[in-house]
Amino acid sequence: MTSIRIAEVEKRFGTVRALKGVSLAIEPGELFTLLGPSGCGKTTLLRTVAGFNRQDSGDIFLGDELVNDEPAYRRETGMVFQNYAVFPHMSVFENVAYGLRVRRLGRKDITQRVEAALRRVRLEGYGERTPDKLSGGQQQRVGLARAMAIEPRVLLLDEPLSNLDAKLRVEMRTEIRDIQKQLGITAIYVTHDQEEALVISDRIAVMDGGVIQQVGPPWAIYKDPANLFVAAFVGSMNLIDAEILGEGPSGFLRANAAGCELLVPAPAGHYDLRRIRIAFRPEDATGTGAAPGLANELRATVKTASFLGSAVSLDLELGGRSILVERARPGAGDILEPGSTASFAVPPTSILLFHPETGERVTAVGEEA
Amino acid sequence: MKRLVIAAMCVILSLSAYAAPNKVVVYTAHEEAILNLLAPLFQKETGITLEYVKLASGDVIKRAKAESSNPQADVIWSIGGEQLEANSDILAAYTPKEWSKINPLFKVGTNWLPYTGIMNVFIINTKLVTADKAPKKWTDLADPRFAKMISSARADKSGSSYMQLCNVIAVYKDKGWDIYKGLLKNFAISGSSGAVPKFVNDGEAMVGITLEDNAYRFVKGGGPVQIVYPEDGTVAAPDGLALLKGAPNAEAGKAFIDWCLSKSTQEILVDQMFRRSVRTDCKDPPGLPAIGKIKTVAYDFAWAAKNQGDFTKRFQDLAMDLGL
Amino acid sequence: MSRRSPLDVWSAVTLAGFACVLMFLIYPLFDVFRYSFIDKTTGALSLSNYTQFFGRKYYINAFIHSMFIAVATTAFSILLGVPLAFLTTRYRIRGSAMLNTLAVLALLSPPFIGAYSWVTMLGRSGFLRQALSSIGLILPPIYGPLGIILADTLQYYPFVTLMTAGALMTTDRSLEEASQNLGARGIRTFLTVTLPLVLPSLTGGALIVFMMSLSNFGTPMIIGGNYLVLPTLAYNLYTSEVAESPGMASTVSILLMVCASGVIALQQWASTRRKYASMLVNRPVQKRLGPVWAGPAHVLCYLIVALSTLPLAVVVYYSFxxxxxxxxKTGYGLASYRSIFFEVPKTVTNSFVYALVAVVLIASVGTLLGFVIARRRRLSVRVLDPLLMVPYMVPGTVLGIGFIVAFNRKPIYLAGTGVIIILTYFIRRLPYSVRSAASILKQIDPALEEAGINLGSPPGRTFRTIALPLMKAGIISGAIMSWVTSMNELSASILLYVGKTMTMPIKIYLSVLDGYFGTASAMSTILLVVTGLALYLVNRWTGKAGATIVGL
Known part of the structure; x- marks a missing residue:
């Protein structure tokens, strides 16, 4: 089991700074996800770890070994590619055996390890097939088996599921996690799909603009985003501009949000902004309905109401912003007409505050945790 | 991949290992048929191997000049006298054994020797031009009925075409250029002078201006063609033979030159190639009129070579005006 | 992959590329091109040649004519070449292997003799023209720009066919299926999906056609009438027997090269702007044509190939x-063959050995350089890339003269050897191989090679085990083109040959020079037969029935 340490890594492509001094420490055996929108630098970082890019400055350690000058083919990383990169001119068996042949293993060893790898990805008996006879999901299994067969120090997965259909994606992500845990191998997983990241990861690093925005376990990333970017990128988040009116009960402030007075948690330390951005998740809204009179209540105009069976999802308009709330186990009267007014409550402890310009959290991160 | 490269290198190396003694290397514009005839004969008679490189006559000079710092050939054989005259600095003077037998008319070269006599003639396609409409004189070629139907090469490119230009000027002196301009208007330029009689033979042109022996091959071959000697005069001039300066096999080269000018060789050229001999003791080619019956004009190589720059410049200006 | 490693294979390849260019291109050409900047009368450094060029309508006309011919020939070649490539790769066309062999043979039409064939057919007294006029179809004689375009197109379109077919074989089938699935009909799918996908290769082939017709002097010389184009002008100036004007000659060559560079830049822009890499997993399969379309498709394919084979047929006919x-004369016989009988073994052997050695060098060096160009866009490579295209644009005559001077003095003496001929073949035909390797690589996703590297295979081994097998089709088709055109090389080797290094095209040319078209035709026929046979064998050896075009 190998740890990965990335220290102050910078990478420029021409004038574009793709990585701006990225530092990360990944624990042995961890499934670590780099999550972010396209162009955020996550793939660049992964390829730098693999050795396909060379960083302009900074260090990369696999275990205790500094691998900056180690060429890609000596890094002993197993990579799984977004578009599978299965060698079209080789059979499935030969694909998986490729790395083993490079390592000059004996014929028996190779056969054994290839078969084990294929078994692990549930492709036993597919050895003699050629890649053009395989489905996308099977091709990606070959890619995975091939990367694992060499028993690499770390596994690098570059959006491995993004070319698969939704159902297969869901199936394979648990499979990948299972295999990774069975092998106990350290893995970096790159994805732009936040749901996938939340499901699969031990920890997630959210990236944007070549900078790590936040590192933490899925739960913390979701519940306790460090800034507006993370808050908005992972899951849905409702944002409302508000004005601080003054002190409330201990630990709370009073705020005016689009004409409604709300209690919001007081920021840690001294805070003197009057304008603030408040945020809450759709599922944290309670008591959604036509009837007003709730504690910490917001009122908004209904744009659409979608009945989802187990819940009603309401798209509301509040102070010029779009707000999404849900009501679980809805009654017939809860499917509100567009144009009507809806009321809902947001518990003060569920509300997050962000700096309106910088987007940074102004409640202490991890306060409620 | 690497193995293939090595294999290729080996083949290259084995190809470059080569040597042969007692030989003479010749650059020539001679016709292949005659080469096939003469080369074995020379070898048989002298015991010297003849290695020839056949090229277009322009390429002969180009190549000899490019190699002049380290000549690869010994002798230039059968190319236009003007070119040899113009490049006499890469040639070595040599007086052949039988120099006294050579017609003094042809002893005109600097560092080069006369080889055979050649002559400008018209070749006519008899299917396209009836005898009464055939051109008799150079001036007839300016007639509009031959518009774009006269095949000839460019005078700034082909030695024989330059000789035609000089011919017209030699005959008509000051009026020469005006007359030549009239001809040029009717020209369909041929890429190579060798193809001129072929075009006439095939009916692609009515008239061609070419060398006597070139035209006669088509007559002899039975093509629908016929030779006309211009009544206003044709030049009879030698094509040349020369030893190259710094020739690697100079002695063999001299032996070759002597052989070329010997009576027996010259007679073969007369019989087989329909060339006129430069010797005083050979007959005329069979089937061709004796040289005395043809109106010839003197051709001054020194004059032709001296004015070459000027004349070709004037030719190019004319050609450019006509868009040729 | 590490940039610091001094022993990086690819840096060595780049270096070797520079060495080749320096040694076999810049060194021999330097002297020749120097003259373009020297005033003829004063001998001083000046641009007088250029002012003279652009000051005369004569030169400018030649320039415009050249461009017109090259553009038109390229356009028509695409028009003929692309449908042929598409139909023979995507559909089952009966006898497509034979069609391909014949199309490639059209490339082989030996210099001059092919043009003379057209004269024989469509000249003033051409038999075809007279036959057509007897049925009321009056054609003008072939002389002039249209004739040049006709002859050039029918000779060079196979370049487009070959390169396009190579790419068509490696596009991802699913992309076309996706388009059809979205409701796009055949033609629409072709125009909106398939065509853009193969555009880099198509334009690569078109570029070769453009270059060939821009630099071809043989055809315009013989059937141009008095329609003057730049290569004829340059050729006349260079080979002019009398007036020596190397200044203007090299000026014309340099201008030709400048035009050519512009077009190359355009092509590169067009092909790098669109970068479609595929995993090569879903290769296209050949479909059977419906009953309605099968007839017309066959007619079209056969017509295109027949037209381009016509001049060759005439040559073969006249050889007998x-x-x-x-x-x-009337009647048939083997007289023409008899007269060259003793030359045949030597010239055939020479041509084969030289072209074969050259093509091994070309294919190996070209593939490596093509890889560097497609995969490693660093500064040195960006400089090397256009340099490698220079041999396209240098007239063979110029290169020939440069070689005589450069390799007949210290430290290298190669005059009179087969090596010098092989080297001219090598440098003149290297660009094909580099282009076709690079264009095929543009279709292969670099992730495949990265996967190999990632699995622990060093760059060299990855190239050998992954890139090379995937490029095989492209390499072979590039090698075939190089081989065919080397077998046919005349303009440089004519200046470099000696008796023992005589090749088939030289022999043909010399017969043409003497006016012996019978022997020229006989030698051409032998050239066609042996090349055709070799192509056929390669075809048999490399490909299964349907996939042959790439093998070709």
Missing amino acids: RNTSGPVF
Whole structure:
């Protein structure tokens, strides 16, 4: 089991700074996800770890070994590619055996390890097939088996599921996690799909603009985003501009949000902004309905109401912003007409505050945790 | 991949290992048929191997000049006298054994020797031009009925075409250029002078201006063609033979030159190639009129070579005006 | 992959590329091109040649004519070449292997003799023209720009066919299926999906056509009438027997090169702007044509190939005509063959050995350089890339003269050897191989090679085990083109050959020079037969029935 340490890594492509001094420490055996929108630098970082890019400055350690000058083919990383990169001119068996042949293993060893790898990805008996006879999901299994067969120090997965259909994606992500845990191998997983990241990861690093925005376990990333970017990128988040009116009960402030007075948690330390951005998740809204009179209540105009069976999802308009709330186990009267007014409550402890310009959290991160 | 490269290198190396003694290397514009005839004969008679490189006559000079710092050939054989005259600095003077037998008319070269006599003639396609409409004189070629139907090469490119230009000027002196301009208007330029009689033979042109022996091959071959000697005069001039300066096999080269000018060789050229001999003791080619019956004009190589720059410049200006 | 490693294979390849260019291109050409900047009368450094060029309508006309011919030939070649490539790769066309062999043979039409064939057919007294006029179809004689375009197109379109077919074989089938699935009909799918996908290769082939017709002097010389184009002008100036004007000649060559560079830049822009890499997993399969379309498709394919084979057929026919000296007589016989009988073994062997050695060098060096160009866009490579295209644009005559001077003095003496001929073949035809390797690589996703590297295979091994097998089709088709055109090389080797290094095209040219078209035709026929046979064998050896075009 190998740890990965990335220290102050910078990478420029021409004038574009793709990585701006990225530092990360990944624990042995961890499934670590780099999550972010396209162009955020996550793939660049992964390829730098693999050795396909060379960083302009900074260090990369696999275990205790500094691998900056180690060429890609000596890094002993197993990579799984977004578009599978299965060698079209080789059979499935030969694909998986490729790395083993490079390592000059004996014929028996190779056969054994290839078969084990294929078994692990549930492709036993597919050895003699050629890649053009395989489905996308099977091709990606070959890619995975091939990367694992060499028993690499770390596994690098570059959006491995993004070319698969939704159902297969869901199936394979648990499979990948299972295999990774069975092998106990350290893995970096790159994805732009936040749901996938939340499901699969031990920890997630959210990236944007070549900078790590936040590192933490899925739960913390979701519940306790460090800034507006993370808050908005992972899951849905409702944002409302508000004005601080003054002190409330201990630990709370009073705020005016689009004409409604709300209690919001007081920021840690001294805070003197009057304008603030408040945020809450759709599922944290309670008591959604036509009837007003709730504690910490917001009122908004209904744009659409979608009945989802187990819940009603309401798209509301509040102070010029779009707000999404849900009501679980809805009654017939809860499917509100567009144009009507809806009321809902947001518990003060569920509300997050962000700096309106910088987007940074102004409640202490991890306060409620 | 690497193995293939090595294999290729080996083949290259084995190809470059080569040597042969007692030989003479010749650059020539001679016709292949005659080469096939003469080369074995020379070898048989002298015991010297003849290695020839056949090229277009322009390429002969180009190549000899490019190699002049380290000549690869010994002798230039059968190319236009003007070119040899113009490049006499890469040639070595040599007086052949039988120099006294050579017609003094042809002893005109600097560092080069006369080889055979050649002559400008018209070749006519008899299917396209009836005898009464055939051109008799150079001036007839300016007639509009031959518009774009006269095949000839460019005078700034082909030695024989330059000789035609000089011919017209030699005959008509000051009026020469005006007359030549009239001809040029009717020209369909041929890429190579060798193809001129072929075009006439095939009916692609009515008239061609070419060398006597070139035209006669088509007559002899039975093509629908016929030779006309211009009544206003044709030049009879030698094509040349020369030893190259710094020739690697100079002695063999001299032996070759002597052989070329010997009576027996010259007679073969007369019989087989329909060339006129430069010797005083050979007959005329069979089937061709004796040289005395043809109106010839003197051709001054020194004059032709001296004015070459000027004349070709004037030719190019004319050609450019006509868009040729 | 590490940039710091001094022993990086690819840096060595780049270096070797520079060495080749320096040694076999810049060194021999330097002297020749120097003259373009020297005033003829004063001998001083000046641009007088250029002002003279652009000051005269004569030169400018030649320039415009050249461009017109090259553009038109390229356009028509695409028009003929692309449908042929598409139909033979995507659909089952009966006898497509034979069609391909014949199309490639059209490339082989030996210099001059092919053009003379057209004269024989469509000249003033051309038999085809007369036959057509007897049925009321009056054609003008072939002389002039249209004739040049006709002859050039029918000779060079196979370049487009070959390169396009190579790419069509490696596009991802699913992309076309996706388009059809979205409701796009055949033609629409072709125009909106398939065509853009193969555009880099298509334009690569078109570029070769453009270059060939821009630099071809043989055809315009013979059937141009008095329609003057730049290569004829340059050729006349260079080979002018009398007036020496190397200044203007090299000026014309340099201008030709400048035009050519512009077009190359355009092509590169067009092909790098669109970068479609595929995993090569879903290769296209050949479909059976419906009953309605099968007929027209076959007719079209056969018509295109037949037209381009026509000049060759004429050559073969005339090789069996009886002759008397240079004149063709009635009746048939083997006289023309008999007269070259003793030359045949030597010239055939020479041509084969030189072209084969050259093509091994070309294919190996070209593939490596093509890889560097497609995969490693660093500064040195960006400089090397256009340099490698220079041999396209240098007239063979110029290169020939450069070689005589450069390799007949210290430290290298190669005059009179087969090596010098091989080297001219090598440098003149290297660009094909580099282009076709690079364009095929543009279709292969670099992730495949990265996967190999990632699995622990060093760059060299990855190239050998992954890139090379995937490029095989492209390499072979590039090698075939190089081989065919090397077998056919004349303009440089004519200046470099000696008796023992005589090749088939030289022999043909010399017969043409003497006016002996019978022997020229006989030698051309032998050239066609042996090349055709070799192509056929390669075809058999490399490909299964349907996939042959790439093998070709």
